[in-house]
Amino acid sequence: MDSTIRLYSYWRSSASYRVRIALNLKQLKHEVVPVNLVKEGGEHHLADFHQLNPQERVPVLIDGGRVIRQSLAIIEYLEEVYDGNHLLPGTARERARARRRFDAARPGGVQRHRRQLRIGKQAHEAAGLDIGAAILSQRQRPSAVYAFNDEMAAGLINYAWAHGIHVPRDLSVAGFDDGEMARAVWPPITTVHQPLDEMVRAAVALLAEPAAHGKPREVVCPVQLVVRESTAAAQ
């Protein structure tokens, strides 16, 4: 049996990235099989890949005859099967804390349909316009879009206005960052405020202080939902 470890991965996929980090930490020789999620509608929807992972998502790890899906399951598998650097903390308490953080980062009970996620070429207004064209021209249009940032949300709002789609009556749009763009368009964008000043100050302070016991201190800067006029109540 072929003993090469193979990772089906896309360079921009954060779930694949964490597995690539794990393989490198374990210093395991492996081959990366690129799956382009963007080219021609996405290679992850092709029949060969669908057979490997019916969820049509990367990463997928092949080790000997085993096919393992889901990045955290892959990481735990590598930890159990291979020696080398540890991927999880040393005590049960710390491992529980690490797993709790990961769980907390999952979307809270919201089922994301794979076809509802669109990846833009960049993270600018132009990409928001392109994505607007792709999703708002569908027969079954979504009633709400959560954009990667305020710029993409603004591009989408521009597309909507230009095509007679009223925001927020026909379409709610939310962004992320609470930058200037969130207030520069009509309607002002519902967004998530990032405390940039506080984040920069904390980052600089962390750089300046010696890490206690070799571990950097962790600082969490809470974000805040800012509800403006680009979103309406669900109908």
Ligand SMILES: N[C@@H](CCC(=O)N[C@@H](CS)C(=O)NCC(=O)O)C(=O)O
């Ligand atoms: N929970 C999965 C998430 C995998 C996932 O969402 N992968 C994304 C890339 S980061 C993907 O393949 N998206 C393609 C799609 O949803 O169409 C994991 O941790 O492996």
